[in-house]
Amino acid sequence: MLSREEYHSGVKEAWCPGCGNFGILNAEKKALVELQLAPEKILIVSGIGQAGKFPHYLRCNFFNGLHGRALPVALAAKLANPELTVIVHNGDGDCYGEGGNHLIHTIRRNPDITCIVHNNKVYGLTKGQASPTSDKGFKTKVQPYGVIHEPLNPLALAISLDCSFVARGYVGDLQFLAELIKAGIQHKGFALIDILQPCPTFNRVNTFRWYEERVYHLEEDREFDPKNQLKAFHKALEWGERIPLGVFYLHPKPTMEEQIPALAAGPLYRQKIKPSKVLDIMEELSASSSSFG
């Protein structure tokens, strides 16, 4: 029986007091305990930013890579060893800005990876610039008259790409968040979980109080069906007075790794290397002189 302590890394967190990341860390530990996933079976891949530090504070295998590049690393690690539970932690600038192209194409591939985005709608590590999800009018030292661009809507983007699991959590609602993370990990396929979190240092607009006044659970809407892509998309556009939380879209489908013949023989690193097969190619070549035939 794995206890919560099994996931403590002992490394002191380098986040600001009151940072929403503490909530995500707590919720994820809770989810892992409930799933009884051994630390050595978990691989967390992260980018750079406040979210990038996440795996240092949770005992497991990890690869803390580059800003925006967590997804390609995670995808290939999953393909090399599908037995690993692969979880990605990245921020809004990380995943939706620098790594936007990787997000689009990893969704299309549908590997069994849970992608958790710490969305505080601001750049924390570089001290307060607008992020792709900052609302219009959000003022920073770089955007002194307020952001003039449309914010990126990660849920609508993912649903439009037929992402197999799309959800939104909120760090002020830990029990619910832990359930979402658990569902995301259990889901076979690519799961995007966008987590709303206040940044007490650089985002004075989207505070705990601001969110508390707006968030509600999708389940409250009895009509809502997460299997309906159009309804899910419609719901994903809801922002402002009311902000829905929960699973927006669910479309179970074959994962990438299930569709690759080479993986039928088990994890790549356990497969025997057979150089002698080059001899077969040499034989084919001497029968035809070159591979053109």
Added chain:
Amino acid sequence: MNKELTIKIGGEAGQGLVTIGTVLSNLFSRGGWYVFASQDYESRIRGGHNIYQMRIADHPIWAMSERLDVLVALDRETLRLHFSELHDKSVVIYDGEKIQAAPPGGKAKLISLPMDRIARECGDPILANTVAVAATVGLFGYGLGYLEEYLRRVFGKKGDRVLKENIQAAQRGYEEAERICQREGEACPFKLCPLDVPAKILLSGNEGVALGALAAGCKFYSGYPMTPSTNILTYMASKADQFGVVVEQAEDEIAAINMVIGASFAGARAMTATSGGGFDLMTEGLSLAGMTETPIVIVLGQRPGPATGLPTRTEQAELRYAIHASHGEFPRLVLAPGTPEQGFYLTAHAFNQAEKYQIPVIILTDQYLADSYFTLDRPLDLQKITIDRYLLSDDELSRMSDEYRRYALTSSGISPRAIPGQSRHLVMADSDEHDEFGHIIEDRQTRSRQVAKRMKKEQMMEQDILPPNIYGHLKAKNMIICWGSTWGVAHEAMTRLHDEGKDVAMLHFTQVWPFPSRQVRDVLKDRDELICIENNASGQMASLIREKTGLAVDQKILQADGRPFSVQYLFETIQEVIG
């Protein structure tokens, strides 16, 4: 019978000249001839002017000749552009019914053959390619056996009708060529027959590298299409099932290299291939591999830059770039094969070295080597391939009582490597500076220790250094210096000079980094002339030799027009230098 012959096939892209060229190459190598075949093509799918050229000889050859014996002209442009290259005995094959304007008479023998009409009469205009191949071998009296065998192998599975039409087209083309030869007596002065020796094998540079990767157990390949490395991606995909390789087309080169790093971290031998522009995007990931000490192999197929440059042509201008690319300091290995065979062995070596030292390894090729077909002198020898993964075994890990430290400080700088999920030990890697466990640090002592640890590996790599090879007379006063793809052309030029009594030898680099400074200094000191041959504008190897050995390379033969050197040009230019 002739000992050597050069054939050029010219036409627009999409006319089938590559098909004609490759089939002819096949027929000759099946018949035991040495073949060297290269393409000169424009960056377009239809139209333009493209050339497929092949040199055929009864002795080993590794470069193109400037002599043009047989020109197969599929369009009028080919006649116009290449007529001046012909000599008195050259033969031009063209379809006089299709290409109306006959070329100016004079030095070459013109043979008009109604390829298009014969093809139509046999049932399909597309058969013109088969007619052209048959007519060409018909002029030499090469026999139809190999062509028929080839057609059966390729079209046999496409149904009786297609095969029958092709065989008929081949026979008609062959007979027509024979008839012309008989009617006009000495119409074709070239005679070639299949040799009484085993069939030869053709291999391109890209195929050599890809086969080396497969032999070495590359289990993950990801890449973004870019000339001249695209066909490594295609080749790996075509062999993926046979060798159990995961092949993924990435959304960009940034993703490609990060995927390769992720796969390697999780225990799979992994490779990517690109060209200069794609490598630009990979430099961030290259640095990540250096910092996280993740073994990866990158093939950098050079083409002329800057920017898009000449996308389908050749250059060697990324030597310095491959050595220095990326932010920060970390050890790396850069290899530069000169032939597909060297590409095979060096790529397998690259995987072992990458895992031994936990470093990125770059294999530097170029369009000329990547796309050209060389005749293998002997079959690839798998006995020479070893697979050394330098990983902690399951046993070692189960006996390890302490917590595993991915970046443990050791006397060699190499930390024993484990795979995540392999055991109860956790594997933690970080692009930030890190402690022995892999956790982020900021303090100067840990930073200094980790920097020293990484750089120490470079010293240890000295023991595996591949010194440049000397060809020809060891004590020669004049030394030709070259690296990578110029091996063949330089070797032939050197041999010819030597045959003419010149005191000249050749030094060829297959490892350009870490630079074999000591060995190079020993070999190059006390020579009269050092002549560096490079397909670039600045003489990057010459300057590297100066930097690393203090020896000045005064004579540089440089060419940056996007084309490979010719033997004749090198022969004449070197002769001028050494007098």
